[in-house]
Structure formats: structure tokens, C-alpha cells
Amino acid sequence: xxxxxxxxxxxxxxxxTPVTLRCHQTENHRYMYWYRQDPGHxxxxxxxxxxxxxxxxxxxxxxxxxxxxxxxxxLLTLESATSSQTSVYFCAISESGGRETQYFGPGTRLLVL
Amino acid sequence: QQQVKQSPQSLIVQKGGxxxxxxxxxxxxxxxxxxxxxxxxxxxxxLIAIRPDVSEKKEGRFTISFNKSAKQFSLHIMDSQPGDSxxxxxxxxxxxxxxxxxxxxGKGTKLSxxx
Numbered sequence: 001x002x003x004x005x006x007x008x009x010x011x012x013x014x015x016x017t018p019v020t021l022r023c024h025q026t027e028n029h030r031y032m033y034w035y036r037q038d039p040g041h042x043x044x045x046x047x048x049x050x051x052x053x054x055x056x057x058x059x060x061x062x063x064x065x066x067x068x069x070x071x072x073x074x075l076l077t078l079e080s081a082t083s084s085q086t087s088v089y090f091c092a093i094s095e096s097g098g099r100e101t102q103y104f105g106p107g108t109r110l111l112v113l
Numbered sequence: 114q115q116q117v118k119q120s121p122q123s124l125i126v127q128k129g130g131x132x133x134x135x136x137x138x139x140x141x142x143x144x145x146x147x148x149x150x151x152x153x154x155x156x157x158x159x160l161i162a163i164r165p166d167v168s169e170k171k172e173g174r175f176t177i178s179f180n181k182s183a184k185q186f187s188l189h190i191m192d193s194q195p196g197d198s199x200x201x202x203x204x205x206x207x208x209x210x211x212x213x214x215x216x217x218x219g220k221g222t223k224l225s226x227x228x
Contacts, residue, residue: 010159042221048209051213056210090156094214100162105156106155
């Protein structure tokens with residue numbers, strides 16, 4: 001998985017609680033992404049980062065925030081989890097300089113009850 | 114405009130047969146078209162990719178055919194094997210400023226290759 005770890009790998013939480021997912025990379029890649037994967041929807045981009053402290057919204061950003069204080073870490077926060085945020089969350093990284101391959105982490109399975 | 118439409122949703126192919134997955138797009142800003150392969154419990158992994166100035170790209174048993182005028186592209190898996198059983202996603206890339214880019218994914222095709 002190209003030097004990408006995600007934690008936790010599984011989480012069960014209750015509606016209304018805050019949740020933070022962590023993506024850690026050892027590749028020193030500039031770009032990092034958070035996706036969610038749901039049956040029938042494929043992969044949808046939540047937020048992405050193009051450098052430390054530089055982030056932008058993706059297709060399905062409502063209810064999510066991100067932070068990147070170090071090159072290697074990209075955090076995804078669900079401010080107040082809802083059942084509709086039950087999903088598998090994938091982090092991805094890519095190099096700078098026009099390289100277009102995104103490498104994906106192993107995923108975090110989140111269940112919001 | 115951002116959508117990538119993928120078909121079929123699921124596909125069953127006999128071992129040794131040809132698997133064909135199709136994708137279509139509308140946004141002419143897309144300039145790179147990768148295919149990802151995902152096994153259960155794993156993250157997607159890049160399989161093969163093509164640029165719109167090329168009509169076909171082949172890597173081993175995997176071939177992408179690209180029709181720019183029709184805004185369609187497809188993945189062909191020749192001599193399909195049980196180990197090819199996975200979910201396949203097409204994607205399309207567009208630039209999004211600050212040197213970054215975004216991938217828009219199709220909804221996926223679950224391929225089952227039966228012996």
C-alpha cells in the first residue's frame with residue numbers, strides 16, 4: 001500500500017459524536033486525498049491537500065473537515081457523525097510534478113449507529 | 114459534467130474469455146483516464162491508464178480502448194483468469210489548481226471469472 005497507513009482500521013461510533021481518522025504516509029508525497037466508498041457510488045472525493053496547511057473541498061465535503069500540519073499526516077474529522085457517514089474511507093497520495101498515479105491506503109471502515 | 118458513467122455493474126466471464134467494461138464521460142476538461150483494480154478488503158490500485166491523444170494502450174492482458182469523439186473508453190481483459198476477479202473502476206482526471214488534480218471515478222464493475 002505504498003507506505004500509507006490509516007488508523008483506526010475499524011471504528012464503531014454513535015450519532016452525534018466527533019470522529020477523527022488519520023492517514024499517515026512515509027513517501028513524502030505532496031498531495032493527499034480523502035475518499036469515501038459506498039455501494040453503488042464508487043469512490044467520491046471528500047477533501048484533498050496540495051501541501052501543508054493547504055486543503056480544498058471535493059465532491060462530498062459537507063459534514064467533514066480536514067487538517068494537514070505535517071507532510072506525512074492528513075486528518076479527516078467528522079464534526080458530528082451521522083448514520084449517512086457510515087462508509088469505508090480511503091486515503092490516497094500522489095507525487096508532485098505531474099505524476100498522476102494515486103496510491104491508496106488500506107481503508108477505514110466506519111459504522112455510525 | 115463531473116460524472117463518469119460505468120457499465121456493467123457486474124460481469125461474469127468464463128476462464129479464458131474476454132472481459133469488457135465500458136465508461137463514458139461528458140467533461141472535456143478530463144485529460145487522463147486511469148483504471149483501478151480493487152480486491153476485497155484492499156484499497157484500489159492503478160491497473161493501466163491512457164491519455165486522450167492515444168486510441169489504444171496495451172499492457173499484458175489488459176487493453177484500454179479510447180474514443181475521444183464519442184467520449185468513451187473501455188477496458189478489455191483478455192484470457193480472463195479467476196485471479197482477475199475484483200472490482201474495476203474507471204476514472205477521469207482534471208486539473209484543479211495549485212498544481213493539484215482530482216479524479217472522478219465510475220461506480221465500479223464487479224468482475225467474477227469462473228473456472
